[in-house]
Amino acid sequence: MNILVCISHVPDTTTKIKFAENNTRLDTTGIQWVINPWDELSLTRALELKEKSGSGVQKVSVAHVGPSSAEPTIRKALAIGADDAYRVDVEALDSYQVAAQLAEIVKAGSFDMILCGIESSDYNGSNVGGMLAEFLDYVSVSGISHLDIEGGEILVTRELDGGREKLVVPSPFVGIVQKGIAKEPRIAAMRGIMMARKKPVHLVDATEAGPLTRVKEFEPPQPRPACKFVDPENPEQLVELLQNEAKVI
Amino acid sequence: MSVLVYTENWDGSFKKLSCELISFAVKLAEEMQTDVAALSIGNVEAEELEKLGQYGVKRILTAQNGELSQFDPQTYAKAITQVADKEQASLIVMADNNTGKALAPRLSVRMKAAVASGVSHMPDTLSPFVIKTKTFSGNAFAVTELPTDVKILTIAQNSFDLKKNPAEVTVEDAGIDTSGLRPKAAVKEVEKQTDKLLLTDAEIVVSAGRGMKTPENWGPIEELASLLNGATACSRPVSDEGWRPHEEHTGQTGKIIAPNVYFAIGISGATQHLAGVSGSKYIIAINNDKEAPIFDAAQYGIVGDASRILPRLVDALKKAKSA
Numbered sequence: 001m002n003i004l005v006c007i008s009h010v011p012d013t014t015t016k017i018k019f020a021e022n023n024t025r026l027d028t029t030g031i032q033w034v035i036n037p038w039d040e041l042s043l044t045r046a047l048e049l050k051e052k053s054g055s056g057v058q059k060v061s062v063a064h065v066g067p068s069s070a071e072p073t074i075r076k077a078l079a080i081g082a083d084d085a086y087r088v089d090v091e092a093l094d095s096y097q098v099a100a101q102l103a104e105i106v107k108a109g110s111f112d113m114i115l116c117g118i119e120s121s122d123y124n125g126s127n128v129g130g131m132l133a134e135f136l137d138y139v140s141v142s143g144i145s146h147l148d149i150e151g152g153e154i155l156v157t158r159e160l161d162g163g164r165e166k167l168v169v170p171s172p173f174v175g176i177v178q179k180g181i182a183k184e185p186r187i188a189a190m191r192g193i194m195m196a197r198k199k200p201v202h203l204v205d206a207t208e209a210g211p212l213t214r215v216k217e218f219e220p221p222q223p224r225p226a227c228k229f230v231d232p233e234n235p236e237q238l239v240e241l242l243q244n245e246a247k248v249i
Numbered sequence: 250m251s252v253l254v255y256t257e258n259w260d261g262s263f264k265k266l267s268c269e270l271i272s273f274a275v276k277l278a279e280e281m282q283t284d285v286a287a288l289s290i291g292n293v294e295a296e297e298l299e300k301l302g303q304y305g306v307k308r309i310l311t312a313q314n315g316e317l318s319q320f321d322p323q324t325y326a327k328a329i330t331q332v333a334d335k336e337q338a339s340l341i342v343m344a345d346n347n348t349g350k351a352l353a354p355r356l357s358v359r360m361k362a363a364v365a366s367g368v369s370h371m372p373d374t375l376s377p378f379v380i381k382t383k384t385f386s387g388n389a390f391a392v393t394e395l396p397t398d399v400k401i402l403t404i405a406q407n408s409f410d411l412k413k414n415p416a417e418v419t420v421e422d423a424g425i426d427t428s429g430l431r432p433k434a435a436v437k438e439v440e441k442q443t444d445k446l447l448l449t450d451a452e453i454v455v456s457a458g459r460g461m462k463t464p465e466n467w468g469p470i471e472e473l474a475s476l477l478n479g480a481t482a483c484s485r486p487v488s489d490e491g492w493r494p495h496e497e498h499t500g501q502t503g504k505i506i507a508p509n510v511y512f513a514i515g516i517s518g519a520t521q522h523l524a525g526v527s528g529s530k531y532i533i534a535i536n537n538d539k540e541a542p543i544f545d546a547a548q549y550g551i552v553g554d555a556s557r558i559l560p561r562l563v564d565a566l567k568k569a570k571s572a
Binding site: 011013014017019037038095096099118119121122123124125126127128129130131133134135137138139140141142143155159160161162163164165166167168169170173176178179180212213214215216217218219220221224225227228229230231232235236238239240241242243246248249 | 259320321322323326346347348350351352353354355356357358359361362363364365366367379381382383384385386387388389390391392393394395396397432433434435436437438439440441442443447449450453477495498501502503509510519520521524527530531533534544545546547548549550551552553554557558561562565566569
């Protein structure tokens, strides 16, 4: 069984977000780029499964859609333990364009399980995984908090609004994963970093598929009014404010 | 041209969220001078369907096909596409919850329809169709144009007020052809949280963090939540430590919620935490560090020791409630 983990390259969450060119694009100066946290957890779980005896997982690959500036992120994924990587050399403008490119990698390869993080921490669309599954007409399961292979069966737990379900899924399938899938993201060790240099990164030509949406500009959210402080010696006043001023309780 | 709203049910009942979707869609359809239909999949009693009519929808299409009894994004996307095509829907509206997030992207590819996710504002303009979507975990909006003939919007919870607008409802069968629509994944086990208020449904959430020092100090947090008919939540370190169940973790990697009132007690308000709660209407912070970033996001705050403040707050609430 071969697993493909789709990785997105996002600004570190603590980065202060700024925009450039009349707020039409992200100002990338000074941004620390990282693997999208959910993708990192997916990769960690894929590697755990590969190491689990009897899982039948032979290979874990990663795929990324984006220009060469994402190379360090891809190398990091290889250093963590992925066997090889695919990069589609195109600056994709929305999740539809990303998913269309990823679909070509899947069609050209031989993957039984494709994992995507539930959303990217930058654009928060939560769309790539589901779109990829539809391009391929594969089964998709969203909100996966647990993934295992037992006796040749792929078992997943999905979180629903108000509960969870355990499912047996056929392969190939697209798993869209969330928190819980792995405890902590795996960190690259020195040996992994050395080995990553020799692992192949396959460069893939972009397909013609373009975006469906167009971001005209970015807008900051409405600033919140300044915090009204209540005297800690008189917390009763808070109840009164919530009752009579905010009228929320 | 029409608006189609997918209204999910939970064991045969709708939630406030379903009514918010209807309110939003009815208002939008008015602006677009077109009609709205709601699609309900699964067994829902007529009386419950009529609830949706309270918010202005006149036509409800139902699909009670056995093939659709299991929620499977692949088969649901095919079924909803059939209905959308028949209705000549130019806009499909659904919730930005687990279900909507699973369905919208599949529908988008199937119908070549642009998606706007996590919508919390009415469109800026209808032609061209331009709408704001939440990006960078609430730190910005992307003003996005959806140029395709069919458009899909997923609506953030608690973003649109309910608007009573009673209408006479007609219920029709959606007429979905389910041949070949059979889920390929098999459900083995279902676990439902029925006993307590779901975090994502709660109007008031009382959340606490590492500032509480030990899990034994949660008594007043739970008491406060129960007095306010709210749910309890926690920050990531607290759930990582195992002080509270993982279901309670709110924040970027946990649950993303948008209640009316969010109490952040002993939570400093790291970016990752705020990413999960910034949609809350009111944030109330109690923290002993006056420099804590949570106070920048809060409307009301108390700088002080939560263990001393909470009991007095609980007493004051009890008094206010009995008054």
